[in-house]
Amino acid sequence: MSLLVTGSIGIDTVETPHGRVDGVLGGSSVYFSLAAALFTKVHLVGVVGDDFDMSLLDPLRAKGIDTRGVEVRKGSRTFRWQGRYSGAMNEAETLRIDLNVLAERGATLSPELLKTPYVFLANTHPALQRSIAEQLAAAKLVVCDTHNHWIMNESAALKRTLGSVHGIVLNEGEARTFTDESNLVTAGRKILGYGPRFVVIKKGEHGSLLVSRDDLFLAPPFPTEKTVDPTGCGDTFAGAMLGYLAAADRCDRGALRSAMARGSVTASFVIESFSIDALARVTPAEVEKRLATLREMARFD
Amino acid sequence: MSLLVTGSIGIDTVETPHGRVDGVLGGSSVYFSLAAALFTKVHLVGVVGDDFDMSLLDPLRAKGIDTRGVEVRKGSRTFRWQGRYSGAMNEAETLRIDLNVLAERGATLSPELLKTPYVFLANTHPALQRSIAEQLAAAKLVVCDTHNHWIMNESAALKRTLGSVHGIVLNEGEARTFTDESNLVTAGRKILGYGPRFVVIKKGEHGSLLVSRDDLFLAPPFPTEKTVDPTGCGDTFAGAMLGYLAAADRCDRGALRSAMARGSVTASFVIESFSIDALARVTPAEVEKRLATLREMARFD
Numbered sequence: 001m002s003l004l005v006t007g008s009i010g011i012d013t014v015e016t017p018h019g020r021v022d023g024v025l026g027g028s029s030v031y032f033s034l035a036a037a038l039f040t041k042v043h044l045v046g047v048v049g050d051d052f053d054m055s056l057l058d059p060l061r062a063k064g065i066d067t068r069g070v071e072v073r074k075g076s077r078t079f080r081w082q083g084r085y086s087g088a089m090n091e092a093e094t095l096r097i098d099l100n101v102l103a104e105r106g107a108t109l110s111p112e113l114l115k116t117p118y119v120f121l122a123n124t125h126p127a128l129q130r131s132i133a134e135q136l137a138a139a140k141l142v143v144c145d146t147h148n149h150w151i152m153n154e155s156a157a158l159k160r161t162l163g164s165v166h167g168i169v170l171n172e173g174e175a176r177t178f179t180d181e182s183n184l185v186t187a188g189r190k191i192l193g194y195g196p197r198f199v200v201i202k203k204g205e206h207g208s209l210l211v212s213r214d215d216l217f218l219a220p221p222f223p224t225e226k227t228v229d230p231t232g233c234g235d236t237f238a239g240a241m242l243g244y245l246a247a248a249d250r251c252d253r254g255a256l257r258s259a260m261a262r263g264s265v266t267a268s269f270v271i272e273s274f275s276i277d278a279l280a281r282v283t284p285a286e287v288e289k290r291l292a293t294l295r296e297m298a299r300f301d
Numbered sequence: 302m303s304l305l306v307t308g309s310i311g312i313d314t315v316e317t318p319h320g321r322v323d324g325v326l327g328g329s330s331v332y333f334s335l336a337a338a339l340f341t342k343v344h345l346v347g348v349v350g351d352d353f354d355m356s357l358l359d360p361l362r363a364k365g366i367d368t369r370g371v372e373v374r375k376g377s378r379t380f381r382w383q384g385r386y387s388g389a390m391n392e393a394e395t396l397r398i399d400l401n402v403l404a405e406r407g408a409t410l411s412p413e414l415l416k417t418p419y420v421f422l423a424n425t426h427p428a429l430q431r432s433i434a435e436q437l438a439a440a441k442l443v444v445c446d447t448h449n450h451w452i453m454n455e456s457a458a459l460k461r462t463l464g465s466v467h468g469i470v471l472n473e474g475e476a477r478t479f480t481d482e483s484n485l486v487t488a489g490r491k492i493l494g495y496g497p498r499f500v501v502i503k504k505g506e507h508g509s510l511l512v513s514r515d516d517l518f519l520a521p522p523f524p525t526e527k528t529v530d531p532t533g534c535g536d537t538f539a540g541a542m543l544g545y546l547a548a549a550d551r552c553d554r555g556a557l558r559s560a561m562a563r564g565s566v567t568a569s570f571v572i573e574s575f576s577i578d579a580l581a582r583v584t585p586a587e588v589e590k591r592l593a594t595l596r597e598m599a600r601f602d
Binding site: 087088089176182183184185186203205206207209216217218219220221223224225227254257258260261295297298299300301 | 388389390477483484485486487504506507508510517518519520521522524525526528555558559561562596598599600601602
């Protein structure tokens with residue numbers, strides 16, 4: 001089954017203890033698409049400004065990602081983000097953010113794209129996510145992401161959006177802020193109360209947690225020793241997860257668990273290089289190999 | 302096989318968002334002993350002052366723990382700690398600490414106790430840990446704990462101690478400070494360089510990591526929803542781990558993995574009440590039951 005993702009496409013400048021890159025491809029839907037394309041056919045929808053060099057998307061097209069839904073908006077500028085990671089590199093410090101085209105109206109989805117069975121609504125205003133979700137009556141699975149900004153400022157809108165999606169993927173800090181619960185299992189259950197069937201809480205280097213109506217699952221992280229740039233890690237996790245579910249055309253307990261394990265493993269590649277460098281190179285066979293290692297590392301009697 | 306633990310016995314005053322307890326039993330070797338006694342015969346060695354009410358140790362004796370090695374030192378006062386947990390309760394804030402008898406000479410170990418095959422040297426001055434380790438020539442397994450205080454002030458002594466033990470259990474912050482490495486796998490490998498066969502890095506609510514000469518293992522945490530008081534959690538983990546190894550009389554890869562899983566599960570009980578209340582009540586059957594749940598929660602294809 002094919003997978004639609006709507007989200008940001010951006011130009012990043014990133015500093016980590018390993019170096020600095022300037023004006024490289026970034027954005028949630030870019031990382032998501034590349035990860036998902038390891039498993040299934042992906043349609044990418046997003047908006048860039050007329051300053052955007054479309055050849056930056058060549059590595060995505062090389063992976064078979066359909067980029068026809070990327071709108072180049074005349075007179076607008078592309079989203080730009082500048083961030084820095086230091087110390088244990090668990091969290092980015094945002095040095096500069098220019099929303100640019102992201103502050104304007106969202107992308108237009110063609111009637112054909114609205115029929116895509118699997119959909120991921122990456123981080124944007126929850127009201128916009130809901131307006132898209134409500135057009136996806138035929139979708140088998142609609143999952144959204146969110147961001148602390150919306151949790152702090154648009155909490156009511158986000159709660160309404162959660163009534164229109166099947167699942168949400170968010171990080172542990174966001175889950176705690178949103179629910180005012182420090183315990184992540186309790187936080188997950190509280191989010192289930194707003195309507196989704198499952199909540200996936202990403203814990204960075206500590207793996208992720210699934211809280212669903214019929215399951216509680218701890219996905220282990222893949223403990224890589226080479227952390228160059230964590231940018232896009234969470235979007236890569238979600239991309240591999242949704243890509244796996246779309247390919248399997250299932251979203252039961254077992255499929256969600258398998259999907260999250262693939263998310264862990266795929267995310268472990270993206271942090272080994274700047275921007276999309278490692279992610280654009282990794283093959284399904286390499287993901288499978290690391291998955292076998294993860295299985296072995298997590299086994300106990 | 303029996304297990305010897307040397308470490309602190311104290312009187313704690315603890316505040317958490319769930320309440321406050323004053324003058325309750327605490328100390329690393331107390332939590333360790335109770336957890337280990339779920340699996341094997343434990344000999345507890347430590348020193349208290351003549352202000353200590355020995356009936357506080359009744360719950361330990363009720364579990365068959367040999368407390369004959371607890372020395373009541375005339376004219377000395379018992380170790381006291383006052384701490385507070387807030388927010389996500391990941392770390393205690395020490396409000397007051399009175400080392401008292403812990404600042405004096407250590408406990409005396411009888412020749413008979415020095416023959417115990419499994420030994421845990423809980424947190425104390427690394428030179429003192431080493432002097433005991435060097436008297437344990439016949440021990441099958443000697444494992445130590447440590448503390449940020451020694452890492453900051455007695456790093457050279459700790460490195461020497463690591464040449465005299467088979468394993469070390471420490472928390473993630475300590476591992477990072479000790480090695481100046483943010484990546485925990487790299488930190489673990491660096492610690493192996495000082496001599497031990499294995500390093501167990503405790504990550505609190507995120508589980509634990511084993512780095513050994515021939516293995517890398519991620520032990521999942523048991524995700525309890527009831528966190529009342531995390532005091533003693535790390536010592537309980539170590540107690541169950543060493544207790545399991547002593548009972549199995551093995552310390553190979555598979556045994557270390559099994560032991561850490563039991564550590565995770567046993568620690569999940571202690572945080573559900575203040576002081577030793579839950580730990581003194583839990584039965585081996587309850588540990589086994591939660592272990593089966595953990596196995597199921599960590600399974601993926």
